[in-house]
Amino acid sequence: MPITSYTDERVAELLRALPPAPAGWVAAAAELPRTRTELDRIVELATADAEFRRALIEDLETALRSAGFAADRRRVVELRRRLAL
């Protein structure tokens, strides 16, 4: 990294260079470990319970909500990939 002289203006400019990311994005990324664990559980359930798997294939979002799981876009995309739907 280049060594620069830090005037007040330069420091102010650099502080402004990193505005906060949208809070929802940060929260979703921070929740990744829990989300992954939950997705693993859903896949396990789908493997063990033929009826649940059929419901997922028929209407993934509705089946997830009915079973008490969140059905946001990223989760649905990841589950479709994992379940090869």
Added chain:
Amino acid sequence: MDVGETTDGELVALCRDGDQQAWSTLVERYSRYVYAIAVQGFRLPEPDAEDVFQDAFARAFERLDALRDDDAFRPWLAQMTRRLCIDVCRRRSDAGEEPELDVEDPSDELGRLDEALAVRDALALLSADCREILDRFFTQDETYRTIGDALQLPPGTIASRISRCLGRLRAELEGRKTMVLES
């Protein structure tokens, strides 16, 4: 352990042991940086930037075991983010959404973001009052009045507090610079 004061390497090790709080701290620590690479470095529109943001952290989480040097988490995450951004730019170009494909080397901008991150590291060493007032004024663009109301301070004192805190931040940065030059 206060994970807020731990190094990246220590946080990565805790994450591998399943420590949820350590992961949250890493995300908090680098959320601005990843966001800035996408929206400032590569000028991605928000929906694409969100995909890059989530994918970058998801890949990092999934591939933590592949990280050779735990203390190199930041450049590793930055590299993954850059690759994801380039993929998005190419996809947009192929789809005709980006007529003038702009995957020009944004290394100047990325270098500036690295420097900005160093400033934020120095900011973390200041008092909570200084951190808050500088963050509110410079990154959240709040007015003196809004800051005064939030922190229950007379608006007339805000400018001098900002100036004082900025001086402390500069001192931290100059100290770091001296350490780099001496090493």
